[in-house]
Amino acid sequence: MTAAVYDVVVVGAGPVGENVADRVVQGGLTAAVVERELVGGECSYWACMPTKALLRDAAALRAARSLPGARAAVTGELDPAAVLRRRDEFAARWDDGGQVAWLERAGIALVRGTGRIAGARTVEVTGADGSAATLEARHAVVVATGSSARLPEIPGLADVAPWTSREAAAAPAVPARLAIVGGGVVGAEMATAYAALGAQVTLVARDGLLPAVEPFASDLVARSLKAAGVVQHLRTEPVRAHRDAQGVVRLVLADGSAVEADEVLVATGRRPRTDDLGLDRFGLAPGDWLRVDDSLRVLGPDGAPVGDGWLYAAGDVNRRALLTHQGKYQARAVGDTIVARARGAAVDLSPWGRHAATADLRAVPQVVFTDPEVATVGHTSASAAAAGLRVRTVEHDLGSVAGAALHADGYTGRAAMVVDEDRQVLVGFTAVGPDVGELLHAATVAVAGEVPLDRLWHAVPAYPTVSEVWLRLLEAYGRDAVPVVAGAA
Template identity: 65%
Template sequence: MTRTYDLIVLGAGPVGENVADYAHQRGLSVVIVESELVGGECSYWACIPSKAMLRPAQALEGARRVAGAAEAVTGSLDAPAVLKRRDSFVHDWDDSSQVEWLQGAGIDLVRGHGRITGRRTVTVTGSDGETVELSATAAVAVCTGSAALLPDIPGLAEVDPWESREATGAKSVPASLAIVGGGVVAVEMATAYAALDSQVTLLARSGLLGGMEPFAGELVGEQLERSGVRIRRGASPIGAKRGADGVVLDLGDGESVTATEVLVATGRRPRTDDLGLDSVGLPAGKWLDVDDTLLVRAETNEGDPWLYAVGDVNHRALLTHQGKYQGRAAGEVIAARAQQRAVDDGPWGLHVATADSAAVPQVTFADPEVASVGLTERAARDRGIDVRVVDYEIGSVAGASLLADGYAGRARLVVDRQRDVIVGATFVGQDVAELLHSATIAVVGEVPLRRLWHAVPSYPTISEVWLRLLETYGRPEE
């Protein structure tokens, strides 16, 4: 028999949960399909466990940087305790509480692997081989996310390398760890494992934190090296093998790196390879291109739109919070179209994900933290924007010097001179993550700098850097 709903959601991570919840709150019947754990990658293998692993080191370093408190620090991190605390945040990889939330929200759950078998139809195969046929009257939303990308390096697959899941779910700390990559996952895991006394080597072929303001990678790299991480910029393995002493990565020219484990953090791939997309004329294993309402741009949607792709799978902004934002918009617009209500699809409308291209916030939980939103200087200039860049050393702010002795960090605003608004902001320093939302509001709200002079930062806090940035930019003309 076929079970019919208004909306079928493939993937019960945070993105799929938001699509389902917002559509259901608008009156649609919804079923969500999940082959692993309800709660998805972020809850069990990414955001939550990684930040749980990073937090103890941040707390310890915070104490060490304050005279009086530093003298009370007499030991190092307790690695088993850190991992045990991490396990508590992922509920020992048990999703019972997430399932209870779905039930309380009125959303049905079908466990198993879902494949699209035609327009608005999905077949779910359970672990026992039994199948369930689902039919949607309104839409199917693909929210299956992304997985780690394993580069085509001879021998790499055979050495059974860690991917992000293994790094965040490790049961013990390896004596040494080689990390291939220089992005957010690579930097955060280098920070975490170095703090847990693993000997970390970072192979960053293209440098650190590419795509961010250059000073972000520079400051993070300096601190990683101070913490004992060996950074090999420009290095990339050309081969791998497992020997008696661990994994040996061949770097060419007679050079190699040997480590107990190797973590590959070189990018992501879409989880679309086994979803039955070919049944509706779409290629398998590819990112799904969407418009701002998250509707897939494809012939199958012409004249009778029904297929949506939300979150990582559309490759717009591979961040949990941004995927949840998309999920809210998608849930709203799916319901609006199903109920033949007006669609608010202009910029910043209820039914679009405008921020994906204009105001994506991101925090890299390294030491120091990197918090950014909007465009970098280079990205803004590439878009033809007439920009002025304003920098300020955060350590010069009273609140920062009170937070940590010898505080080092930098703030940057990227200002559109023609419109007198901020189009990008980056903060690098201890505990700057909580500065980010104020910058996000300024960018999204397109608040003129003239008005920002009236947003008075509390003293003495790090937020006073906002005033210093405005003063550096210059007072408004009369």
């Protein structure tokens, strides 16, 4: 069989794979992507876009009801059917024709099927009809296969046909009762969405609600979910599951209590899609996360790049940051790196060089679209301490900021910044409150740019906006952050 030859072969055509291919094509190389499902991947059809569409209508309604004049104009309730129809539109009705057309316009070849690395720079593709094709890469193969939901080994759970994040994002109807196992981002967001859509939601979270964020943020979200009628079983977990003849799912919990629901969503983590990629021929275990260096070359068991460095991994599959925007950031870095190496140009792997994905370790932003939103970047107080940094954390009541009071009556929220005391730079930021996601990029710039506090004093927030919280945080930090001018009175 004659192999088709490209400069770069990408396995996986989600947002990460698409961006890798686009970047190398813009750099003058040829590229092909291999995809066994829908072009556009998890984010387009079962994650970012449809889930945020599920959440947006309720958020807009809450915003209107927080202002007296707008509240008087709201005469009806949320229409779940209309929400689901809009969700379907954002998921392109699970048709990837638009994404395929984009690949064609970008000059990227698409090969449908399951890709498997058969040797150095060689990918074999098996189509759904059993057809076979061989692709050879002159310069690099990039694994961008992403991750899938991980189901815990709970007796009976697999037999109740549980939802994963995919089924939750694409459900054709709202169940009367929904049990959610897992209190991370997916669990918290889907509890918010389905409670607003009219389901009776019960959340079971062994590690608590949003355990990776600052406690004040998770506490505020927990209070809001309770007010929305979400029953929370925290610090416990299911020990067995059963669906009866009437279709009712019963979860028995470790604390002796039980939960009954019509559907159960399991949101307890992710696993890499590396099971059948052929990685065992390079000493890597199928089903494991791929370890990479800062240029995203896959490292073998000996810690050295596989082969001569032709194999890369970007996105969820390398476990650096399981977020679409970070995966696309990695895609830009790896694409530029492959082009540079192909042309024999210098590769900048300095701490903030364009070919190094160091933001994955220092400045990862994330918004949790609960009610209220949680926006974070960089370290929390706990993670900074665990990293051995000498830090100081200061907090401020967002509701006391003039812009927040204008934004909504009874605005409730809080913000905190984590300061590296040795370098006097911001290393973390968290905010919780309505629409705080729009505050996040300023914090990301400050963390990624390592802006000294004495410079942040000169970044004056406009009045009256919620961003005035930056001034209040600096004031709370204290006079030591104020630059001293020689000879000043």
